[in-house]
Amino acid sequence: MTKKIAVLPGDGIGPEIVAEAIKVLEVLNAEVNLGLEFEHGLIGGAAYDVHGSPFPQQTLDLAKQSDAVLLGAVGGYKWESLDISVRPEKGLLGIRSELELFANLRPAILYPQLADASSLKPEIVSGLDIMIVRELTGGIYFGQPRGIRVLENGERQGFNTLIYKESEISRIAHTAFQTAQKRQGRLCSVDKANVLECTELWREVVTEVGKQYPDVALSHMYVDNAAMQLVRAPKQFDVIVTTNMFGDILSDCAAMLTGSIGMLPSASLNTEGKGMYEPIHGSAPDIAGKGIANPLATILSAAMMLRYTFNEGAAADRIEQAVNDALDANVRTADIYSDGMKKVSTAQMGDAVVSALIKGA
Numbered sequence: 160m161t162k163k164i165a166v167l168p169g170d171g172i173g174p175e176i177v178a179e180a181i182k183v184l185e186v187l188n189a190e191v192n193l194g195l196e197f198e199h200g201l202i203g204g205a206a207y208d209v210h211g212s213p214f215p216q217q218t219l220d221l222a223k224q225s226d227a228v229l230l231g232a233v234g235g236y237k238w239e240s241l242d243i244s245v246r247p248e249k250g251l252l253g254i255r256s257e258l259e260l261f262a263n264l265r266p267a268i269l270y271p272q273l274a275d276a277s278s279l280k281p282e283i284v285s286g287l288d289i290m291i292v293r294e295l296t297g298g299i300y301f302g303q304p305r306g307i308r309v310l311e312n313g314e315r316q317g318f319n320t321l322i323y324k325e326s327e328i329s330r331i332a333h334t335a336f337q338t339a340q341k342r343q344g345r346l347c348s349v350d351k352a353n354v355l356e357c358t359e360l361w362r363e364v365v366t367e368v369g370k371q372y373p374d375v376a377l378s379h380m381y382v383d384n385a386a387m388q389l390v391r392a393p394k395q396f397d398v399i400v401t402t403n404m405f406g407d408i409l410s411d412c413a414a415m416l417t418g419s420i421g422m423l424p425s426a427s428l429n430t431e432g433k434g435m436y437e438p439i440h441g442s443a444p445d446i447a448g449k450g451i452a453n454p455l456a457t458i459l460s461a462a463m464m465l466r467y468t469f470n471e472g473a474a475a476d477r478i479e480q481a482v483n484d485a486l487d488a489n490v491r492t493a494d495i496y497s498d499g500m501k502k503v504s505t506a507q508m509g510d511a512v513v514s515a516l517i518k519g520a
């Protein structure tokens with residue numbers, strides 16, 4: 160059966176890293192006949208330049224007709240002065256909400272080969288394996304009313320709305336409990352229930368849903384403490400579930416525990432398991448076009464796609480093993496380079512994964 164993938168490279172390093180993920184997928188596709196078909200589309204600044212919109216109708220149609228979306232990243236200096244309604248990041252928020260990708264799964268795994276790349280002591284991070292489940296289509300990033308208004312005295316006032324319905328909290332809670340069931344069976348729900356009523360409801364609903372998962376140990380933590388614990392003793396966590404904005408911040412923090420933002424994939428799923436897969440980092444305009452970006456987060460996102468949307472767990476395992484083998488072969492892009500290693504370009508890292516994949520076959 161054909162599996163159609165919408166490929167949206169986006170901006171900055173997006174096209175460079177997505178090309179490497181496609182290279183890896185094509186090798187596997189030819190070898191084990193996965194039936195993958197790729198169709199490219201535009202999103203972000205690249206789409207704005209051609210269509211005047213960061214998320215044109217053509218891209219929405221392509222995404223809806225596809226089984227999964229593989230995305231690079233959006234944004235860059237060139238588009239920073241545009242009106243917020245057409246900035247590249249709007250394209251990302253648009254596709255997430257149009258496809259109802261409410262659940263964002265962000266693993267933070269420390270590869271033992273990169274323990275020295277972490278800013279924390281190796282004993283604090285070695286063996287780290289956390290999954291952050293971030294609510295992605297609600298909360299303060301989407302809540303209305305929002306804007307900047309002028310008060311009677313002429314002063315400007317910015318405002319946003321943190322808002323969650325019970326149904327939105329309960330569906331992400333179910334995803335998180337089920338994720339914890341497949342791991343170590345521990346779930347920590349992060350909120351700010353002592354100050355924000357919206358997250359007081361969050362805590363109540365998560366607790367209620369938890370009664371259906373007696374095999375999962377549920378705990379609650381305020382977000383400020385969670386930020387502190389993530390850098391103090393991160394291995395205490397198995398799965399973390401949290402709101403859109405808290406998840407955005409905490410997952411970047413967890414990312415750095417692993418040494419490089421260039422190593423971490425993500426999956427964003429809807430209720431039918433359709434997903435969008437992307438690295439957690441941005442378009443890195445500071446290094447775009449130099450051929451030095453780390454493509455591993457995108458390659459690992461492609462592995463998540465095989466596992467979560469296409470149920471091809473064995474193929475996903477093979478990609479993850481090939482990444483591990485490439486690191487064992489001591490090849491490193493600049494962001495994860497250390498003395499004694501072989502510094503490679505984006506394309507050479509993709510080649511190293513392909514060659515490990517072929518060797519492992």
Ligand code: NAD
Nearest residue numbers: 232233234235420421440441442443444445446452453494
């Ligand atoms: P960023 O993640 O793009 O970059 C942060 C730092 O990490 C930079 O120094 C960059 O060079 C480095 N980096 C990121 N990915 C890397 C990789 N694969 N290999 C090596 N180094 C890498 O975040 P930023 O600088 O805050 O944002 C840049 C642009 O990206 C902005 O326009 C922002 O809005 C956008 N952004 C997009 C997404 C997305 O598309 N999902 C996410 C975050 C930021």
